[in-house]
Structures are given as structure tokens and as C-alpha cells.
Amino acid sequence: FDASDIVLTDANGTLGTLTANADGKTWTATFTPTANVNDTTNTISVNLAGVTDTAGNAGVSTATSANYTVDTRPADTTGLTATITLADSALTVGETTAVTIRFNEPVTGFANDDIVLTDANGTLSTLTPNADRTVWTATFT
Structure with a gap:
């Protein structure tokens, strides 16, 4: 019996060195869970x-x-929120305005296709994030 006999496919973690007791019937190892996981259906198989x-x-x-x-996600109980502001809220033909989207925490994977413009009556330029990815800006036409 060695580590190659252990199946960790559904474990969400790794095992340290296996150690046998004196009679070889009981083996122990330290389990280290994978970071940033929340899963209730984990198993270890032999x-x-x-x-x-x-x-x-x-x-x-x-x-x-x-x-x-396994729940190794950071304790974030607030959830993601965003505030959207326009520099000018009364536009006429040919005018543009800056749009600012401010998140309460850094975000990744945010892009123009995440914005719903169905009732906006205009278009949005490519979004640009600030350095910490909490504030995104674009131009609305």
C-alpha cells in the first residue's frame, strides 16, 4: 500500500506522507484542502x-x-455590488458621457458583454479598469 493506491480525484486536496501503525492495518496521512473551494461532495478512495x-x-x-x-473560500459575506454613475444624465444628439462602474471589491472577467444596454438607447466603449479592478470606466454614446 502506497500513495499511488489512493484516488484523490474528488478530494479537493492532497495527502501528506502515509504512515502505517505497527500492525499495518491503519494508515494515516495529513490532508491539506485545496484553496478557494466550497464543495460538500468530496471523497477519498483507495x-x-x-x-x-x-x-x-x-x-x-x-x-x-x-x-x-471543504470550504476554504475567504470569509466574504457581503457579496458583490456595483454602483453605476453617468457624468451627464441629460444627453442630446452627438453628446457622450463618462460612465463609471464602481464595485465593492476587485473583479475579474468583467467585460462589455456583461453590460445590458437593452433600454439604454446608446452604445458603450470598451471598459477600462483601474489598477485594483474596482472601478471601471467607459464612454456612453
């Missing part, structure tokens, strides 16, 4: 076909742990 007992009998099938929870 491929018994790769293991033999002291008489040389090979194991059959797999042994799987019960589900366990």
Missing part, C-alpha cells in the same frame, strides 16, 4: 486492487470515504 495482505491476497474494487465538506 484502489484495493493495488493492495495485498500479508498472505499475498489482492484486494478487490475500491473503498471510498463518506462525503466531507
Whole structure:
């Protein structure tokens, strides 16, 4: 029995060095969960076909742990919010205005296709973030 007999596909973590007790029946290792995960359906399995007992009998099938929870996400209970402001809220033909979208925390993956302009009666230039990705600006035409 060694680490190659352990299946961590659904574990959301890694195991440290395996250590056997004196009779070889109980093995222990330190489990380190993967960062930034929230999952309640984690399991660790052992491929018994790769293991033999002291008489040389090979194991059959797999042994799987019960589900366990891994929640290593940062404690963020506020959720993401955004405030949208226009520098000028009364536009006439040919005018443009700066649009500022301010998030309460840094964001990634934010792009023009995330903006709904169905009732806007205009277009938006490419969004540009500030250095910490909390404030995004564009020009509305």
C-alpha cells in the first residue's frame, strides 16, 4: 500500500506522507484542502486492487470515504455590488458621457458583454479598469 493506491480525484486536496501503525492495518496521512473551494461532495478512495495482505491476497474494487465538506473560500459575506454613475444624465444628439462602474471589491472577467444596454438607447466603449479592478470606466454614446 502506497500513495499511488489512493484516488484523490474528488478530494479537493492532497495527502501528506502515509504512515502505517505497527500492525499495518491503519494508515494515516495529513490532508491539506485545496484553496478557494466550497464543495460538500468530496471523497477519498483507495484502489484495493493495488493492495495485498500479508498472505499475498489482492484486494478487490475500491473503498471510498463518506462525503466531507471543504470550504476554504475567504470569509466574504457581503457579496458583490456595483454602483453605476453617468457624468451627464441629460444627453442630446452627438453628446457622450463618462460612465463609471464602481464595485465593492476587485473583479475579474468583467467585460462589455456583461453590460445590458437593452433600454439604454446608446452604445458603450470598451471598459477600462483601474489598477485594483474596482472601478471601471467607459464612454456612453
